[in-house]
Amino acid sequence: MGYFKKPKPETIAKQILENKETYKFQIVELKKLVNDKDQSKFVRDMYQALVTGRKITPKMLDSINNIVKRNQPVEREKKRLRKERTLRKLQFLYDKLVEVKSNQYPQRVVLSMMENTHKWGSLTKKQMEFVNTLFEKNIKKSEKN
Secondary structure, eight states: OOOOOOOOHHHHHHHHHHHHHHTHHHHHHHHHHHHSTTOOHHHHHHHHHHHTTOOOOHHHHHHHHHHHHHTSHHHHHHHHHHHHHHHHHHHHHHHHHHHHTOOHHHHHHHHHHHHHHHHHSSOOHHHHHHHHHHHHHHHHHHHHO
């Protein structure tokens, strides 16, 4: 196993200039996001990699472009609408579960899913399938009553 040889200051300065030229748009967008306090450590690390002259790999560039794309105003609005729609569905399901007087487990699961939706903005595919199954079962129960 070898060791890591620290690059010379001239090499670092050259790489910083190269990154500034090559990734202008990404640097500007990530700077906006880094100034927003909600961003993760990963976003800050990618910004640091760009401005400190680190060599940007294709995988890093893909990640940076995905971060920028996800945080465009249009994408944020889509995510907000999807989140609201999911929360309305979950609230409706929770109300039905209370109305049908089902046991506590499904109610707790739906509340947990609501918390996750608030935190992450969406549910996984399997979670949505479970919600649909719960919904179908409890709609039938409520129709019988």
